[in-house]
Structures are given as C-alpha cells and as structure tokens.
Amino acid sequence: MLSEKEKIELITRISLELNETKDIDHLLERLLTSVRKVFNADAGSIYLRDGDKLKFSYTQNDTLQKRLKSGRKLIYSTYSIPINNDSIAGFVAKNLKAVNIPDVYEMGSRVPYRFDSHFDKLSKYRTRSTLTVPLTNQRKDLLGVMQLINAKDDAGNIIAFPSADEPLIMHFASSAALAVDRAQITRNIILRMISMAELRDPTETGPHVNRVAAYSVEIFEEWAQRKGMSPEEVEREKDLLRMAAMLHDVGKVAISDMILRKADRLSPEEFQIIQTHTYLGARLFKDMKSDFDEVAAMVALNHHEKWDGTGYPGHIDPFSGKPLPGHSGPDGKPLPKKGEEIPLFGRIVAVADVYDALCSRRSYKVPWDEDRTLEEMHQLSGKHFDPELIEAFFSCHDVLKAIAERYPDGNTT
Numbered sequence: 001m002l003s004e005k006e007k008i009e010l011i012t013r014i015s016l017e018l019n020e021t022k023d024i025d026h027l028l029e030r031l032l033t034s035v036r037k038v039f040n041a042d043a044g045s046i047y048l049r050d051g052d053k054l055k056f057s058y059t060q061n062d063t064l065q066k067r068l069k070s071g072r073k074l075i076y077s078t079y080s081i082p083i084n085n086d087s088i089a090g091f092v093a094k095n096l097k098a099v100n101i102p103d104v105y106e107m108g109s110r111v112p113y114r115f116d117s118h119f120d121k122l123s124k125y126r127t128r129s130t131l132t133v134p135l136t137n138q139r140k141d142l143l144g145v146m147q148l149i150n151a152k153d154d155a156g157n158i159i160a161f162p163s164a165d166e167p168l169i170m171h172f173a174s175s176a177a178l179a180v181d182r183a184q185i186t187r188n189i190i191l192r193m194i195s196m197a198e199l200r201d202p203t204e205t206g207p208h209v210n211r212v213a214a215y216s217v218e219i220f221e222e223w224a225q226r227k228g229m230s231p232e233e234v235e236r237e238k239d240l241l242r243m244a245a246m247l248h249d250v251g252k253v254a255i256s257d258m259i260l261r262k263a264d265r266l267s268p269e270e271f272q273i274i275q276t277h278t279y280l281g282a283r284l285f286k287d288m289k290s291d292f293d294e295v296a297a298m299v300a301l302n303h304h305e306k307w308d309g310t311g312y313p314g315h316i317d318p319f320s321g322k323p324l325p326g327h328s329g330p331d332g333k334p335l336p337k338k339g340e341e342i343p344l345f346g347r348i349v350a351v352a353d354v355y356d357a358l359c360s361r362r363s364y365k366v367p368w369d370e371d372r373t374l375e376e377m378h379q380l381s382g383k384h385f386d387p388e389l390i391e392a393f394f395s396c397h398d399v400l401k402a403i404a405e406r407y408p409d410g411n412t413t
Contacts, residue, residue: 001040001154007168010038015175022292023242024183025214028058030235031176035148036060038172039131039165042150042158046135047089048180049142053080054093057144064123071225071395075402085112088132089145096142098133098170102160131161133169135177143180146173190246197252208356210407213245215352216345218399222392223348244296245349248303251281278304279318286319295345302337302346303353306384309338311350339386347386351377351393354384359404 002010014034021027032044043061047054056079064074083093091113092099101107104115104127120127132147148169151161194209217238224234252260255277259270266274281300285293301318305311314334315327323334358373368376374397381390393400 002038004164004168007038007165011168011172011175014038015172015179018176018179019182021179021239022183022186023239024180024187025058026217026235026239026242027179027183031179032058032060032146035146035169035172035176036062039148039161039169040152041131041148041161042152043125043127044146044148045089046144046146047081047093048144048184049083049093050080052083054083054089054145055080061125061149063150064125071222073396073399075399077402078406083142086114088113088115088130089147092132092134093142093145096134096136096140098131098166100161100163100166101130101132103128104130126158128158129160131165131169133173135173135180137177137181143177143184146176186243190243193247193250197250205409207407207409208360209246209248211356211404212248212349212352213242214403214407215355215400216245216348217242218396218403219348219351219389219392220345222396223389226388226392240292240295241299241345241348243292244299244345245352247281247296248299248349248353249277249281250284251277251279251300254280275304275312276321278302278313279316279321282318298343299345299349302343303349305337305342305346305350307339307342307347307386308383309336311336311342311384315341342386347389351385351389354380355393355400356404360409 018027018031018034021030028046028048032046035041036044042063043059045059046057048057049055056076059074059076061074068074081087081090083090085091085094088099088101088104091097099113105117107113107115115127117127119125127149129151130147130149131151132145134145135143137143146169148161150158153159191206191209194206220238220241221234224237255274259266259273262270278301282297284300285297288294288297297318301313301316304313314336315324316322316334317324323332327335329335355373355377358368358376359370361367374394377385377390377393381387385393
C-alpha cells in the first residue's frame, strides 16, 4: 500500500491531469480509475446530482471485470436515488459529510441509512467496506457523490478504509469536483449549441448526439486496441472525439426549416442544400484555437462520406465551399473521398450516426428491430462503412446497447 506521502504526491499529479480532460463522461472514467488507484479500492461508483436526485453515472469493479473475457467492458444501467438519509450516497449528498463504513452488512440500527444488497445478490459480489464523499464546487454546491468500495491490503484482502485516508480523499474530491464542474459547463455549452440545431431539425436532439458520441468512443477504443495504439494516445484522442461527435450536425443551424422539417422526400435541389450542412458546420470552427476545433471541424465535414466514394461533400474547402485545388471533376464539382482518404473520426461517426438513425424513431420511419439493423450495418460494410470499423462495431455492440438505454429520447443529460 502507498504511504501517506506517496498518496499526497499521486493526488497532486492526478489532479493536474484531470484538469486536462474536458468531456464529462471521459472525466468520470479517469477520475474513478485514479482515485481507486490511490486508495487501493476494488470498486467504486460516481453519482451526479440531477435536481433533487442522484443519478448513478459511472462504475468500475475489478472483481467483476476479471470475470469477463479479455477486452470486454462491464455493462451497467443508470438509475436515480433520492437525496435523503435513506441510502449511504443520499445521506452523504444531503449532509455533505464523508461516511466511512468498515462493513455495510454490520452497520447496526443506529445510523439512518441502509445498504441496498440487491446488486450484490444479482452479481454475486460481496460489498464490505465503503468510503463515500460528496463532490462540491467552490460555492459548496453539491455536484455529486463519489463512493469507493472494498479497500484492499497488499495481499489483496478486503479491509476497512483507514481513517487516515478520509482527509486525503476529501482533498482529492475537492480537486475532482472542480474538474467535474468545468466538464459539466463544457457539456452544457455543447448541448445548448445542439438545442439550436434541434430548433431547426427535430431529429438533432440531446439524446441522439449523446448516443452518437458515446458509440463513437466505444468503436474507436475497440479499433485502437486492435491497432495497438498506446493507452496515452487513446485517452487523448477519445476526449476530443467524444465532444466533436456531439457536434457532427451543428451545421444544420444554417439550413432552412422548410427543408429540415419536410416530411416528404427531398427534391434533388433540396438534397444539395442539405449536403451543405457538412462544410457549414466545419466553418463554425474556422478560427482554430485548439485540437478540439480541428477535430470538430473534421467530423462535421466528413461524417457523411462513404467508404466507396458515394458520400458527400468530397474534397472541398469548407471555408470557400469550392473544390480543393486539383480535386475537381469535369463538371467542376469536388471529387469524392473514399477509403482512407476520409479521416478516421469521420468514418467512425458515420457508423455511429447511421446505427442510431436506424434504431431511432423518425418522422418518416419507425425504429428498426435489432436483427434488421445489424443486418443492414453488415451489408453496408465496404460500401458505406470502413470494414475494420464495422468489425469493431460488432465487437462492442453489447456496450452500445447499454449506452442506448443510458440516453433514452427525452433525456438530454
């Protein structure tokens, strides 16, 4: 186990690293991984405040992870609990106090909160020690709750969390809460931009873009693992991809309502106008100040390209709307992009976007059932989609289904 000095040094370094992570989902993953490493916890969960409730937002569990095949991820469902004294997390949120419990099955009747053993029974896991702390911003507003489960000694035995760890984890929680606050602000800004697009196109909703972004990250991680990409590069790239994918259709703010809301089939002229949302979206990031601006422009421009070269807008300068030099055909139009000419993130978001469209209700269609959807995705491999990315898609499809349940239509967070 780490000494107190080593823990403080590690907390300081990790706190600085967390500040570099901008996407809230990616941040929760890094946050929980880091805090469990510092305090040698087998498992942990993070709840984020959602009004007068706590939303179960992220979880990790080494014991359950080891039961899975190599490369597979834990699948979990989100749920909400009231902020009151009935549960451990609810009590911590309501009273803004840390709670350190040596054994949740031996708490006695003198405490107001109870431990819900339903998950333990369902998963055949045995929760014993827990250390639960509030996440609050500088104004002491509650952002959420972080819970560590089953501290381990050097031999791997489950022990109680040392009381000496309590002030350290509260210090860690303070730094983490600042990063969570910033990441939530960033997410809210992106969702507000999307709400502008939603005013024009009812299909461009918060749940839709959250699903497309989360699908994209899972497909990318699966692809990157197969390619042997370093964990450090994957961490950096997926933070950018997650946010950029949410803005893939932001260019629709510039398209007429009469076209976006048209229930009938579009005319050829109207479809040409729709196609402009790709480079109009990229144009929003013209004055590039960061890697995010570059990636967001790339995704907006390329997510309708197709592997076989039948997509759009092709080799075009997004800022002029004209073909790139040397990339125009006899008709003066941009030559198509195909294969690996299409940037990787554009190819990934194309898979995620089409999959979500097939699974979702639209004004012109009912949701397709799973068998029909998967058959269509398979058929489009090598045509619309990069075959390697379709292999990655099918490998992580069980996780994608869980993501769909996490972001149902009607819920933007």
